[in-house]
Amino acid sequence: xxxxxxxxxxxxxxxxNDGALALYNGLSASLCRQMSYSLTRFAIYETVRDMLSxxxxxxxxxxxxxxxxxFGGFTGGFIGTPADMVNVRSEKHLVNTHSSLAFYDSYSIxxxxxxxxxxxxxxxxxxxxxxxxQLACYDQAKQLVLSSGxxxxxILTHFLSSFIAGGCATFLCQPLDVMKTRLxxxxxxxxxxxxxxxxxxxxxxxxxxxxxVPAGIRLIPHTVLTFIFLEQLKNNFGIVIIS
Numbered sequence: 405x406x407x408x409x410x411x412x413x414x415x416x417x418x419x420x421n422d423g424a425l426a427l428y429n430g431l432s433a434s435l436c437r438q439m440s441y442s443l444t445r446f447a448i449y450e451t452v453r454d455m456l457s458x459x460x461x462x463x464x465x466x467x468x469x470x471x472x473x474x475f476g477g478f479t480g481g482f483i484g485t486p487a488d489m490v491n492v493r494s495e496k497h498l499v500n501t502h503s504s505l506a507f508y509d510s511y512s513i514x515x516x517x518x519x520x521x522x523x524x525x526x527x528x529x530x531x532x533x534x535x536x537x538q539l540a541c542y543d544q545a546k547q548l549v550l551s552s553g554x555x556x557x558x559i560l561t562h563f564l565s566s567f568i569a570g571g572c573a574t575f576l577c578q579p580l581d582v583m584k585t586r587l588x589x590x591x592x593x594x595x596x597x598x599x600x601x602x603x604x605x606x607x608x609x610x611x612x613x614x615x616x617v618p619a620g621i622r623l624i625p626h627t628v629l630t631f632i633f634l635e636q637l638k639n640n641f642g643i644v645i646i647s
Contacts (some may be wrong), residue, residue: 431488433490441484445535448476453543463547469540474532476539480583481531486520488527489588523599530577538575538627542566562635563628570627574620579612 418426452472456464464472481488545565555561583600594600604611 435488436490436590437484437487440487441480441531443480444483445473445476445480445531446539447540448479449473449535452476463543466540466544469543473536473538473540477531477535478528478531479531480535481528482524484531485524485527489520489522499560522588526580526587530580530584533580534573534577534623535578538569540632541572542569542627542631545569559632559635560631566628566631569626569631570624571620573627574616574623578616578619584612 415427449472453464453469456468456472542565545568546561549555549561549565550557555564583597583604586604587594587600588596590600594603
């Protein structure tokens with residue numbers, strides 16, 4: 405799997421027309437999404453996990469981590485849907501026009517509160533899967549690495565565990581990512597989630613994994629940096645989180 409000719413051409417065209425920094429257009433919308441979506445899912449997962457781990461006097465079983473991650477991710481996905489909608493529409497506008505678009509101008513594209521929650525089902529489901537892949541798999545990978553006795557609780561362990569988690573999250577959520585983006589960009593082509601699923605399935609199984617490499621290039625480093633910074637915050641600022 406590699407970047408398609410269209411994706412390479414698109415990236416070169418953006419850089420040629422607006423410069424390398426244009427690749428970061430729409431960053432404000434993405435940051436707003438992270439501040440609503442990620443804060444919610446991390447807060448739910450970390451808080452409940454610490455409470456259960458303390459009462460059980462040990463780490464949670466993996467299935468409980470999966471269930472907790474799914475719940476936290478689903479809730480965060482729903483809360484972050486409006487910002488996610490703006491983010492997707494902004495990116496589509498930037499691709500079509502090769503011009504910058506301020507975050508607040510994006511709201512002129514999305515009319516009405518109800519429209520802001522278009523695709524909430526897919527966004528919430530995707531949030532559940534990616535949180536299972538990131539948080540639950542990170543916790544489990546770190547636990548297994550430490551229990552092996554070959555590595556200590558250091559930055560190399562954090563890197564390895566988060567890299568595994570990023571790969572799991574990318575693989576788990578890519579099918580829903582494809583459908584979520586299609587629904588959010590829809591102008592009436594799909595009557596609902598099931599219809600979108602059927603149309604995508606007719607294109608073949610690999611249709612659900614279109615853009616897997618770009619998704620991994622974005623999500624794996626994001627996951628690695630997130631957990632490395634999180635662990636450093638724990639170690640240097642006294643934030644105690646039971647793993």
